[in-house]
Amino acid sequence: MRYLITLVLLLVTITALPAQDRSNPFEITSRLPAQHAAAAAAGKTYSPFDIRPAGEFSTAPATSPAPAGSAQISAPPAASATAKSRGPIVIQSTDPNKGKGSLLAIHLFLLLAMASLWLLFGDLLRQCLRSTINDGVMNQLYTHRSGNQLSALWFFYCFFYLAAGFYIYLFAVAHNVSLNQGIIPSWLSYTLLVAGAVGLKHWVLWAYARLFPVRKEVSRYAFVLMVFSILAGIFIVPVNLLVSYAPEEWRYFFLYSGLFVFLGVYLLHIVRGGFIAGHLAIRRPVHFLLYICAIELAPLLLIYRYLSDTLA
Template sequence: MDYSGQYATFVQPVKRIASISLFCMLTGVLLVFAVSPAAAQANPFDLTPRLSAKAKADTLLGTTPVTGNPFDIMPAQPNETSSERILPPPDAGFSSKPVVTIDSRYNRVVFITMVAGLLLLTILITLFRAQLGRAYRAFLNDNLLNQLQREREGGGGLPYYLFYGLYMVSAGFFVFLLTEYFKVPVTDSPLRSLLFCMFGVALFWLGKHLLLTFIRLVFPVEKEVRIYNMTLVVFNLILGVFLIIGNGLFAYGPQTMKMPLLYLLLTVIAGVYLFMFLRSLFSVGRFVSFHKFHFLLYICTVEIAPILILVKLLIET
């Protein structure tokens, strides 16, 4: 007996009814989730891009809205006690310009002067090395000094004048370092103080040369005064080269070594001028024997009086 036809007739309506029932159940569940607002708010993956109007109003009123979403980032609550903005005073703000102090200006002036002095010394030694060697030998020998005097009168004195200018720069810089070390600056500006010191040293020595020229024109000591003028140039030339190195050591040396170094520099300077005075005294020995009063008058007027005047001016300042 064939039951296949009866089985197919029974199973097909049952499958159709089950499919329709499953479709209706799924449609009903989706409608329930779509209509229910509580289910929409409980979705943890719903990220709000901005606050709603109600959340903004609550924030302005000082309350935090509760949405139930753990991924919502709430704005921080303003502090009522610090709601007023405290402005800094007008002079407490940051300025774009660097603050320039007296120490920084002093260090800048010292550095630039040292570099300029070394550069000038290098140029002069490169161009006039032979003349510098001859000046050093004339520093120790009277005959070579007389030879340099004749060379200067013949028109070859330019290298010695340039080295003499270097001495005025280095000596003025040394005086400037002393005024800053002992806290007695000439002016409030380090640059002007340096220029005043250099101008003072140059004025002192030029005034002395002019006075010697006047003595040469008045008294019959023309040859001796010319040699003495050249002696001043040669000795100051050697001292200027020495002071370039001494100034660098005194300016950038440790603070504990500045006073011993100052004593050493002053001793060398005093020794050079004492040696120059003895050399000059031996070269004019015949005038000392026959014109003691005039020689004593010259010593007091030209050699001692200017130094005492400078010392008095420094003490008063």
């Protein structure tokens, strides 16, 4: 009986050996046409853990090929090399609200600064506003100015730099002129530009007063320049708000309205300066012409040339 069981086990084992053959009863490769059989052979994949003899390398693709009916899309070699050399792909944000938080922060800062200065030095600011159209108030403000008043006026002067610099930033952005910086660094850069231009004008006035006997007139003119700059800084803040948040079709209107604000304040400043230097035009015509050409006309011509070259 023991021998019979052993014989049965051997017969069962022998009949299972043909199953170890490489042929698969479910494989249909042999039944396919020659073209499909070649494609199936080319799509053979290998496991990374297979042990192959040295020198045998497989160039077969890692994935099975697409069906014959699908379109085969292959990138040109040059395009593939270019894509590899470009490195990682940088996805830029397309959010239309990007940067609006910085704009809002700048507006809030300017509004809070103006409100604080108005609360602290409201009487002085009202005198400055009245002095722009009243020569008597201007004389009183100039004659009775003290250390505290001068400090307050300089605070307002710095506020004018910030407000004018922000307007220039909005004007530059509207005309696609960029410093390749962020919103706040660009604003501060334009603020320094305004401060440098006004500071250069004050330095020219100081040198002019040193060279010619017109020190009293120049000192008075510099004070008038400060007062009118303060006026421009207060008026330009609402213009900046309108340029930033008005409907798209109105923004350019408010943008160029800001230019008219600066131009109007500048013309008032010129008229008041003409009253100060009126007697010099008769007694010292050469000095008066030098002042007009060096301090008033030359900066305007430079600004016009720069804008015409940049915006053309």
